[in-house]
Amino acid sequence: MECGGGGREQQMQIVCVRGGGGGGGGGGGEEDGSSEWDQSSSRSALSLFKEKEEEIERKKLEVREKVFSMLGRVEEETKRLAFIRQELEVMSDPTRREVETIRKRIDKVNRQLKPLGKNCLKKEKEYKACLEAYNEKSNEKATLVNRLMELVGESEQLRMKKLEELNKTVESLY
Known part of the structure; x- marks a missing residue:
């Protein structure tokens, strides 16, 4: 089974490793060695997942800040437009x-x-x-x-x- 695809490649690899990227049947001695490997790969997958979550959170905060910044500018522009409209009425x-x-x-x-x-x-x-x-x-x-x-x-x-x-x-x- 081949795993991959875009930005989610690392997550998919973890799933592929867990899901049986090792081979065909299942013998007794290999399982002990692969369980240690599974635990370390689970830890690295968990840390990768945490990193991705933190990155997503950072980007989310950045987007939120940009949105609030834009909202502030929109409010300022709305006030300016209201002032200009009032001035136009006075000029008329x-x-x-x-x-x-x-x-x-x-x-x-x-x-x-x-x-x-x-x-x-x-x-x-x-x-x-x-x-x-x-x-x-x-x-x-x-x-x-x-x-x-x-x-x-x-x-x-x-x-x-x-x-x-x-x-x-x-x-x-x-």
């Missing part, structure tokens, strides 16, 4: 925050203006009604004052006329 509209703030203030002022506008229209109607009443009363007063002046003027004329008549009468008595 540097005044966006200020515009949003001003829009909110405009909306707030609009909400305050609506009731003020309604109140203003209401007061304006009241003012017009009050002004119209004031003008009517002012016109009435002016008319009455004119009529009073006419009456006072007529009254003065009548009294002056009466006084003149009385004065003529008194003069005619002398």
Whole structure:
């Protein structure tokens, strides 16, 4: 039986030696000599196996370290990309925050203006009604004052006329 094949050649040789790489039948005296050889080959096979296990463990740790190193770099790059994305957003509209703030203030002022506008229209109607009443009363007063002046003027004329008549009468008595 031939053993071999790739990187596992040493392990396969051990298996081949154990499995009967010695020959055909099995005699009595050869077994004693081969058992010592089997024990030493078992020990060397065990030490080879341990070495291989340690090498595998070392490589496993190296790969793990590389993976964690790459993960760290990926995290750093992710942070950098997020920062770049944020900077791009700011570059696309540097005044966006200020515009949003001003829009909110405009909306707030609009909400305050609506009731003020309604109140203003209401007061304006009241003012017009009050002004119209004031003008009517002012016109009435002016008319009455004119009529009073006419009456006072007529009254003065009548009294002056009466006084003149009385004065003529008194003069005619002398």
